[in-house]
Amino acid sequence: TSTAADPACRPNIPFSFELYPPKTDAAATALHSTIDTLAAAGPRFISVTYGASGSSRTSSLDVLRYIRGATTVDPMAHLTCVGSSHAEASSLIREFLDAGVRSFLALRGDPPEGLTENDTFLGDLHSAGELVQLIHRVQAERVPYQETPIPGLPRARAVKTEREHVRIAVAAFPNGHPRSRSTAQDIDTLLAKQAAGANLAITQLFFHADHYLSFIQRAREAGVEFPILPGIMPVTSPARLRRILELSGEELPAELSIQLEVEPTAEGQREIGISHAAALAEKLIAGGAPGLHLYAFNQHETVLAVLDRAGALAPGRTGRPAPSAASDLCLHQPL
Numbered sequence: 263t264s265t266a267a268d269p270a271c272r273p274n275i276p277f278s279f280e281l282y283p284p285k286t287d288a289a290a291t292a293l294h295s296t297i298d299t300l301a302a303a304g305p306r307f308i309s310v311t312y313g314a315s316g317s318s319r320t321s322s323l324d325v326l327r328y329i330r331g332a333t334t335v336d337p338m339a340h341l342t343c344v345g346s347s348h349a350e351a352s353s354l355i356r357e358f359l360d361a362g363v364r365s366f367l368a369l370r371g372d373p374p375e376g377l378t379e380n381d382t383f384l385g386d387l388h389s390a391g392e393l394v395q396l397i398h399r400v401q402a403e404r405v406p407y408q409e410t411p412i413p414g415l416p417r418a419r420a421v422k423t424e425r426e427h428v429r430i431a432v433a434a435f436p437n438g439h440p441r442s443r444s445t446a447q448d449i450d451t452l453l454a455k456q457a458a459g460a461n462l463a464i465t466q467l468f469f470h471a472d473h474y475l476s477f478i479q480r481a482r483e484a485g486v487e488f489p490i491l492p493g494i495m496p497v498t499s500p501a502r503l504r505r506i507l508e509l510s511g512e513e514l515p516a517e518l519s520i521q522l523e524v525e526p527t528a529e530g531q532r533e534i535g536i537s538h539a540a541a542l543a544e545k546l547i548a549g550g551a552p553g554l555h556l557y558a559f560n561q562h563e564t565v566l567a568v569l570d571r572a573g574a575l576a577p578g579r580t581g582r583p584a585p586s587a588a589s590d591l592c593l594h595q596p597l
């Protein structure tokens with residue numbers, strides 16, 4: 263049986279993908295085929311981003327419905343709360359729950375274009391933690407309890423009452439949220455999200471394994487207990503690198519930037535991006551990361567190549583449907 267020591271098969275490493283809602287019908291059709299291929303690789307979940315202004319409400323939901331209906335993979339909905347009233351946020355959550363979504367990434371969202379953190383833009387909910395609480399509350403009101411009789415005991419005494427499980431992830435920032443005043447504030451924010459009921463975190467992208475590993479150590483020392491998945495973004499062109507640094511506020515990774523700039527071909531740049539991300543993934547796995555979350559940019563080739571090279575794809579699960587029986591040797595553990 264293959265084990266984690268076998269570099270060709272790391273059975274304990276769950277992975278997940280992030281997609282964004284398509285803007286055209288043609289892009290939606292192409293995305294369905296991407297989802298089919300990503301699903302065949304055996305991810306733990308596929309998450310779908312959400313426009314902070316609510317602009318992608320329908321298109322995000324359409325993608326989540328497709329994942330739920332056409333694959334066996336758990337769809338995870340990103341939800342944001344900037345600019346929403348309490349009633350609007352509750353109705354949004356209800357709509358996603360009604361569509362069968364049971365996994366969420368609860369986010370505050372960025373200020374709308376033209377506004378800064380110092381402007382008034384928040385709405386009734388002021389932080390992701392408040393959105394986590396609201397998701398739990400709406401879910402509890404919708405399905406109060408599930409009652410399961412315990413065999414062999416009288417029903418009055420032996421009924422297990424439990425809430426239907428919802429997975430609520432939150433964002434974490436190994437190199438600090440751009441508006442954070444200190445590294446301690448980032449950890450305090452994560453603790454507040456845990457207290458609100460979050461049970462998973464996914465990080466902002468970063469380029470050095472040490473940044474993630476030291477963040478995890480600080481978070482654990484402070485009492486953060488839930489798994490924190492590292493977010494990995496394969497950067498396959500200088501233009502993409504510039505764009506993501508602009509959006510994330512991360513520092514320029516000098517070595518990767520120079521390699522991408524001096525490489526003249528698109529194919530060569532793609533190879534650099536894959537190698538870099540695969541090397542990062544390997545260091546994270548070696549450092550004890552509980553899984554890998556890959557930003558897929560709505561394409562399967564690059565992220566599957568990263569996982570394959572990092573030894574995280576089970577044999578027969580290289581993105582082609584109908585995995586062979588051998589892949590059962592690499593079944594993933596729960597997060």
Ligand code: FAD
Pocket residue numbers: 310311312313314340341342367368369370371372373388389390391433434439441442447448451454464465466467493
């Ligand atoms: P919060 O955790 O609410 O934090 C926002 C700020 O408030 C931080 O400075 C924090 O330190 C501070 N803060 C929070 N709680 C407290 C507290 N209790 N006391 C004091 N200060 C506090 N954006 C989108 O619009 N759509 C997406 O789909 C999306 N997906 C993302 C996926 C990932 C993995 C990540 C990492 C980010 C994503 N974002 C997305 C971006 C995100 O919305 C922004 O980074 C946003 O600025 C912060 O969101 P948050 O959920 O971390 O907010």
